[in-house]
Amino acid sequence: DTPDLDAHNSNGRSLLLTPCLADTPAAQVLERAVLESRVREVEEENRQIRLQLSQSQGTAAQSPDEEKNNHTECPRSPTVQKCELIHVACVCAGHNASRDVVTLVKSVLFHRRNPLHFHFITDTVANRILSSLFQSWMVPSVQVSFYDADELKSEVSWIPNKHYSGIYGLMKLTLTKALPSDLSKVIVLDTDITFATDIAELWGIFRKFTDKQVIGLVENQSDWYLGNLWKNHKPWPALGRGFNTGVILLYLERLRRIGWEQMWRLTAERELMSMLSTSLADQDIFNAFIKQNPVLVHQLPCFWNVQLSDHTRSEQCYTEVSDLKVIHWNSPKKLRVKNKHVEFFRNLYLTFLEYDGNLLRRELFGCPSQASPDSVQLQSALEELDEDDQCYDFRRERLTVHRVHLYFLQYEYTPTEDDTDVTLVAQLSMDRLQMLEAICKHWEGPISLALYMSDAEAQQFLRYAQASEVLKNRKNVGYHIVYKEGQFYPVNLVRNVALKNANTPYVFLTDVDFLPMYGLYDYLRKSVVQLDMAHTKKALVVPAFETLRYRLSFPKSKAELLSMLDMGTLYTFRYHVWPKGHAPTNYAKWRTATTPYKVEWEPDFEPYVVVRRDCPEYDQRFVGFGWNKVSHIMELDAQEYDLMVLPNAFMIHMPHAPSFDISKFRSSSSYRNCLNTLKDEFHQDLSRKYGSAALKYLTAQRNI
Numbered sequence: 001d002t003p004d005l006d007a008h009n010s011n012g013r014s015l016l017l018t019p020c021l022a023d024t025p026a027a028q029v030l031e032r033a034v035l036e037s038r039v040r041e042v043e044e045e046n047r048q049i050r051l052q053l054s055q056s057q058g059t060a061a062q063s064p065d066e067e068k069n070n071h072t073e074c075p076r077s078p079t080v081q082k083c084e085l086i087h088v089a090c091v092c093a094g095h096n097a098s099r100d101v102v103t104l105v106k107s108v109l110f111h112r113r114n115p116l117h118f119h120f121i122t123d124t125v126a127n128r129i130l131s132s133l134f135q136s137w138m139v140p141s142v143q144v145s146f147y148d149a150d151e152l153k154s155e156v157s158w159i160p161n162k163h164y165s166g167i168y169g170l171m172k173l174t175l176t177k178a179l180p181s182d183l184s185k186v187i188v189l190d191t192d193i194t195f196a197t198d199i200a201e202l203w204g205i206f207r208k209f210t211d212k213q214v215i216g217l218v219e220n221q222s223d224w225y226l227g228n229l230w231k232n233h234k235p236w237p238a239l240g241r242g243f244n245t246g247v248i249l250l251y252l253e254r255l256r257r258i259g260w261e262q263m264w265r266l267t268a269e270r271e272l273m274s275m276l277s278t279s280l281a282d283q284d285i286f287n288a289f290i291k292q293n294p295v296l297v298h299q300l301p302c303f304w305n306v307q308l309s310d311h312t313r314s315e316q317c318y319t320e321v322s323d324l325k326v327i328h329w330n331s332p333k334k335l336r337v338k339n340k341h342v343e344f345f346r347n348l349y350l351t352f353l354e355y356d357g358n359l360l361r362r363e364l365f366g367c368p369s370q371a372s373p374d375s376v377q378l379q380s381a382l383e384e385l386d387e388d389d390q391c392y393d394f395r396r397e398r399l400t401v402h403r404v405h406l407y408f409l410q411y412e413y414t415p416t417e418d419d420t421d422v423t424l425v426a427q428l429s430m431d432r433l434q435m436l437e438a439i440c441k442h443w444e445g446p447i448s449l450a451l452y453m454s455d456a457e458a459q460q461f462l463r464y465a466q467a468s469e470v471l472k473n474r475k476n477v478g479y480h481i482v483y484k485e486g487q488f489y490p491v492n493l494v495r496n497v498a499l500k501n502a503n504t505p506y507v508f509l510t511d512v513d514f515l516p517m518y519g520l521y522d523y524l525r526k527s528v529v530q531l532d533m534a535h536t537k538k539a540l541v542v543p544a545f546e547t548l549r550y551r552l553s554f555p556k557s558k559a560e561l562l563s564m565l566d567m568g569t570l571y572t573f574r575y576h577v578w579p580k581g582h583a584p585t586n587y588a589k590w591r592t593a594t595t596p597y598k599v600e601w602e603p604d605f606e607p608y609v610v611v612r613r614d615c616p617e618y619d620q621r622f623v624g625f626g627w628n629k630v631s632h633i634m635e636l637d638a639q640e641y642d643l644m645v646l647p648n649a650f651m652i653h654m655p656h657a658p659s660f661d662i663s664k665f666r667s668s669s670s671y672r673n674c675l676n677t678l679k680d681e682f683h684q685d686l687s688r689k690y691g692s693a694a695l696k697y698l699t700a701q702r703n704i
Helices: 025-056 064-069 094-111 124-137 166-178 199-208 252-257 260-275 282-292 342-353 373-384 392-399 430-442 455-467 491-500 520-530 558-567 587-592 630-638 660-667 669-702
Strands: 086-092 116-122 142-148 186-189 193-195 215-219 243-250 297-300 326-328 422-429 447-453 477-483 506-509 514-516 538-542 544-546 597-599 608-612 642-645 651-653
Touching: 086 094, 086 166, 086 199, 094 116, 094 124, 094 193, 094 342, 116 124, 116 166, 124 142, 166 186, 166 243, 166 252, 166 260, 166 282, 186 199, 193 342, 199 243, 199 297, 215 282, 243 282, 243 297, 243 326, 260 282, 326 342, 373 392, 422 430, 422 491, 422 520, 430 447, 430 455, 430 514, 447 455, 447 491, 455 477, 477 491, 491 506, 506 520, 520 538, 520 608, 608 630, 630 669
Parallel strands: 086 116, 086 186, 116 142, 215 297, 422 447, 422 506, 447 477, 538 642, 544 651
Antiparallel strands: 186 243, 193 326, 215 243, 506 608, 514 651, 538 608, 597 642
């Protein structure tokens, strides 16, 4: 192995310098002299290492460039064992990177034949998003671990960095410290990577490393490190074209042994004296380190990192499609990069971007894996179902675990100081997307939306939102994707995702095809205080109306709404098809009311309400059309919530085509029979949960 470079140089002096030099000029001169002396000592040691290696191999000592171009391959087989566990690490921070890394993961899962362990170094945002996603994805033979990037920031925050990735672009330098001490090797990937082959092939290259090699990298395919891109361009030092760090094989065990943490720090401190900052984040420091320690790098074939930034030599890495292994979108332009074959690469990327992630939940045959407690519980529940039950499909749907991607777009929210804030909570699918802009114009407060979509539809939604001036300027809207699976619309599960991810003390539970009155957000916040919602169990009812006109001059006040009601431009909601749903609101009383008034629960009452965020969740046995909101209001009543109608609030339902689920309800007698069965079971569960007080719901149902 390499001579002892881990903590001290040959004279026994520590190589680790303090990141911040002293402020006085005299101290700076002294510190620089000491540093330069240490650098010369380390360089001499590296020269001796290279000389020893060349002598042992029977060759003359080579220049750094010659060494880089003439590495001999170790004859050991790169074959990976059938069930060998492959470790993959990524640094991931923020909403956008959390979305990008999913495409990388899909491409890896699509081709893989081995168990995988993903290691994510994340900020708080990415941790919340990715932990929820993987927990709900439930992919067999995949383990996931998270490491707090905040705990690593102090390791690299002293390094000035101009790269757009910010401090997270330096985090790969800390992996020997961040990852478990017993983890011997890992593949490190940027989030903008797409795999076109089995990652086990790349893992197998570790077996080709010589005893001295600790890092595997592909040569940089641009001229950046040649320093000829523009006049006075001065890049960090590198061997020839340098190396790209989008794909790295890290032999962690060996890196720790040679004192990697101290060595990269020394390299960075030395170069920052003249370079002042990094331009390409960790890549500059890796390259400066390799320039001084060329024997430690194993050069990977360039098809393991085909770099699609402008003006690269990536086309020299492949002659056939079969040559492609890994595609790296390492330009800020991403899919808009200039490349002769960019359409082919873009289509390959879009394949995984829109690929149904449910199809990747496949077992690895012959590789037994430890099932998670959640999957064991799910399997047990599935085995208890009776497939001959005419309502089997409904019961099976209730047990379906849907993938959930929280905060699909950028989200920012600052809590109010008075604890009266209200989040509008709703769910939707692709056919209601056109309502979003109007809702954002009517409601300026925070919004939590759960969207039931396929992977491909989620990408259509992303493009829609990014092109909308209204939506892209609203950062207080949380968009949570619940991915499609099964034959029913799991409406209450989707509602619960939106409800659980509201970040305010109060929530306004509505549907996306309603427009709230202008000013409702401020009015509800005042009502929360007026009705002492913090200390009492109340559900504030917002009266619902509807129009049959697609073009509506929206009323700006209650007086204007009453006038439109009298003229027949507006109606009380569903009065002509389902009057029981909202009749208990008592619209006649509301016309003249000036203060909130209490109403009693009645069968089939389903108003839209404002409640505390800790209210009961929606009952997820109700899928598709029918009783999904009725059951929720019933449980609020069972928990003794007072239903209070707000006298100066209203919302208006906008017309749209009937949903697919209501069509199934109307056309299928078995659908309606199963809904009645689910109602009976819900009543029985209420009785068990709330005792004799819940008997009134069963009695009321039998009297209908």
